[in-house]
Amino acid sequence: GEDVEQSLFLSVREGDSSVINCTYTDSSSTYLYWYKQEPGAGLQLLTYIFSNMDMKQDQRLTVLLNKKDKHLSLRIADTQTGDSAIYFCAERSDDKIIFGKGTRLHILP
Amino acid sequence: EPEVTQTPSHQVTQMGQEVILRCVPISNHLYFYWYRQILGQKVEFLVSFYNNEISEKSEIFDDQFSVERPDGSNFTLKIRSTKLEDSAMYFCASMGQANTGELFFGEGSRLTVL
Numbered sequence: 001g002e003d004v005e006q007s008l009f010l011s012v013r014e015g016d017s018s019v020i021n022c023t024y025t026d027s028s029s030t031y032l033y034w035y036k037q038e039p040g041a042g043l044q045l046l047t048y049i050f051s052n053m054d055m056k057q058d059q060r061l062t063v064l065l066n067k068k069d070k071h072l073s074l075r076i077a078d079t080q081t082g083d084s085a086i087y088f089c090a091e092r093s094d095d096k097i098i099f100g101k102g103t104r105l106h107i108l109p
Numbered sequence: 110e111p112e113v114t115q116t117p118s119h120q121v122t123q124m125g126q127e128v129i130l131r132c133v134p135i136s137n138h139l140y141f142y143w144y145r146q147i148l149g150q151k152v153e154f155l156v157s158f159y160n161n162e163i164s165e166k167s168e169i170f171d172d173q174f175s176v177e178r179p180d181g182s183n184f185t186l187k188i189r190s191t192k193l194e195d196s197a198m199y200f201c202a203s204m205g206q207a208n209t210g211e212l213f214f215g216e217g218s219r220l221t222v223l
Contacts, residue, residue: 045211045214096167102152
């Protein structure tokens with residue numbers, strides 16, 4: 001079945017770039033997403049990429065998609081304390097979106 | 110900015126009671142979803158709803174659960190005979206067009222079953 005895997009934790013110094021990686025299994029996925037969840041809050045859509053693209057940039061965010069390896073990454077440039085959150089990778093499979101377990105991004109001063 | 114709204118934000122109920130969680134999706138959206146997140150765990154798909162019927166559901170969404178769009182604006186999740194393990198955050202989401210891919214979530218309803 002569909003599955004999305006991502007590492008659980010990442011620590012980055014303030015001002016450095018953060019790279020969060022994700023792998024997925026459904027090769028027919030049409031869209032891949034990154035969501036952000038701050039403590040006690042809902043899921044905020046950060047960005048998404050259509051499966052026929054290999055890169056998308058939106059301000060400090062860069063999404064890279066390697067369809068051959070089914071690998072998705074999110075790069076956050078100039079990481080700030082406000083970026084501290086859980087980041088969920090997700091894939092769209094038919095009518096549903098499947099989430100990974102989330103990567104907790106911790107910012108070091 | 111349009112948003113998905115959910116009520117209540119927190120509900121505490123006794124085991125065996127019925128609970129209804131309510132959602133108002135973004136007004137021109139056509140696709141509706143319920144997800145749940147048990148504390149500290151992943152966000153799990155429950156059900157998707159389109160054109161007044163369920164389009165897909167997960168193994169979690171058994172006969173204990175039902176969804177309804179009673180009046181063209183609200184989208185509800187009913188949980189009958191709640192169990193302790195139903196305690197979780199329940200998220201409603203909506204999508205405008207199937208080809209946009211943008212799924213917008215509400216803030217969630219926290220259900221605590223005692």
